[in-house]
Amino acid sequence: MLEFTTKSKKLAEGLSLIAINLNYGFPSLSFRKDKSAYCLRIVQYNLNSTDYKDLTGLLPKTIREIKPKDGYVYDVSVQENNNFVCANGLIPAHNTDGIYLGCSRSAANIPDFSKLLELKTEGNEGTWLTKPDKALSAIDECNKKWQKELNYPDFELEPEEHDAMIFVKHKNYLIFDSKDGKIVMNTKGNNFKGSDKANIARKALNEIMMNALKENLVWDDEDAARKKVKESIQNNTKEIISKIDLTKVDLDDLTLIQSVQPAKRYKTNQDGSISTFGKRALALEKLLGRPIKTRIKLRFVVTKKPLPGIAKPSKSGVKPIDYMYPVDLLKDPSEIDLGWYKKMIENYIQGAFGLSDMQSTEQTGLDAWM
Numbered sequence: 001m002l003e004f005t006t007k008s009k010k011l012a013e014g015l016s017l018i019a020i021n022l023n024y025g026f027p028s029l030s031f032r033k034d035k036s037a038y039c040l041r042i043v044q045y046n047l048n049s050t051d052y053k054d055l056t057g058l059l060p061k062t063i064r065e066i067k068p069k070d071g072y073v074y075d076v077s078v079q080e081n082n083n084f085v086c087a088n089g090l091i092p093a094h095n096t097d098g099i100y101l102g103c104s105r106s107a108a109n110i111p112d113f114s115k116l117l118e119l120k121t122e123g124n125e126g127t128w129l130t131k132p133d134k135a136l137s138a139i140d141e142c143n144k145k146w147q148k149e150l151n152y153p154d155f156e157l158e159p160e161e162h163d164a165m166i167f168v169k170h171k172n173y174l175i176f177d178s179k180d181g182k183i184v185m186n187t188k189g190n191n192f193k194g195s196d197k198a199n200i201a202r203k204a205l206n207e208i209m210m211n212a213l214k215e216n217l218v219w220d221d222e223d224a225a226r227k228k229v230k231e232s233i234q235n236n237t238k239e240i241i242s243k244i245d246l247t248k249v250d251l252d253d254l255t256l257i258q259s260v261q262p263a264k265r266y267k268t269n270q271d272g273s274i275s276t277f278g279k280r281a282l283a284l285e286k287l288l289g290r291p292i293k294t295r296i297k298l299r300f301v302v303t304k305k306p307l308p309g310i311a312k313p314s315k316s317g318v319k320p321i322d323y324m325y326p327v328d329l330l331k332d333p334s335e336i337d338l339g340w341y342k343k344m345i346e347n348y349i350q351g352a353f354g355l356s357d358m359q360s361t362e363q364t365g366l367d368a369w370m
Helices: 009-021 111-116 132-151 198-212 222-244 276-287 338-353
Strands: 003-008 026-033 035-043 084-085 093-094 164-170 174-179 183-186 256-260 296-304 324-326
Touching: 003 009, 003 198, 009 035, 111 174, 111 183, 111 324, 132 296, 164 198, 198 338, 222 338, 256 276, 276 324
Parallel strands: none
Antiparallel strands: 003 035, 026 035, 084 093, 164 174, 174 183, 256 296, 296 324
16 A cells, blocks of 8 residues: 655645556545645555455446436536546546526627627617626525535636627637727637637638627527528628738748658558658658658648659648648748638638538538527
């Protein structure tokens, strides 16, 4: 048996998780008030033996569905969209959703926000779904109830207030807030993450959705509102893409950042031949004039011609690596494939919102807004 005492809860949880992952033993964590420290015990076990009673360290063998019933459901949450470990290192979990309340069917009920949007309509009591003060009061009541029921004064359901939100699908939504005399849009969810997208795509998304927001400041029927928002996104995407002059865009907005490893580190194809990424690494070595010995990050732009030495290049709409040229080695800006960037923006919007195309046809996705 191993026993540790530490004032760091994170250290205790980390050691507990390591013990589980290494199949070393059963971790048991307790807090000693006299020392204001955590005591971690790890009891070694033999999985072939039944001479133990504590089974908390064993991984689950089966998962069964539990039918919903009346009562309270608990939600565990952490900052950002990260995996985390709860229950003192015994349960690996993922960030969970909160409860989202739509308080108003009209932006006119939010004076500062509607002023920035130049909305002329006056606020209307009939367009409130739930007054904010009532929602906050209910949350406060829940906090008091469960602080008492659990005997845990630090229990807290923390309300997060925003001026407007658009829900696209599970864990994907757009947030709009008035800040310093401007409306700021933030994105949440993998649909909008776009880490492998050039900044021009995110700027286009911002402009498209700001316009879509202004066109949908008041709604009544939920189904009609969804349809109208879809149409706004489609129409604004087509219009904004047609007007974008990429020759006047800052080079940084066209830049894609990717990591490149030595060619030998990439897994080969099934027939043993070098992979597309491996070929790209070798081509980049020739351009750089030096071998790539470790993982490096490079800034790229998509060009009209493929990298030198790439046979049978492929140009996808997501990661056209055969055509990604290092920015620092680019001599002629006219070699940048501006047409690809326009198509990439359109694909980004379509993919983010689950739209089948930018035509006025029956769409998929976006089926659970508001």
